[in-house]
Amino acid sequence: MLFAVGTTPLPSPVSLSIDDEIIWSSDTGRTLSGDMVGDVVAEKKNLNVKWGILGEKDYLVIKKNLLPGFFPLLFHDDGMDIRIESYRGTLSKEILGDIGDGDYYYRSVSVNIVQR
Secondary structure (H helix, E strand, O other): OOEEEOOEEOOOOOEEEEEEEEEEOOOOEEOOOOOEEOOEEEEEEEEEEEEOOEEHHHHHHHHHHOOOOOEEEEEEEOOEEEEEEEEEOOOEEEEEEEOOOOOEEEEEEEEEEEEO
């Protein structure tokens, strides 16, 4: 799976859920008759990304590249590679720890990424 921040590839996620969110104008709402009024101003991508068991080295690649603030994200959707300017929500991780081989592992890592 193609998934990268800028030109830096990230470990392949085990799950990538993509929402195509419709953004409406600020005066959108229902009239007294119940009809919806407003204008669509944009369509944006929201991604929910989940990784399975990761070694600490792979986790640090994710953490180093999904910085607070805005960053370019490349992924595959709708039959093509898409590049968006994005930002992330909370980066969550479940720690597995050292399983006896001297390396440190994470059971899972997840993050929501939103198109700017």
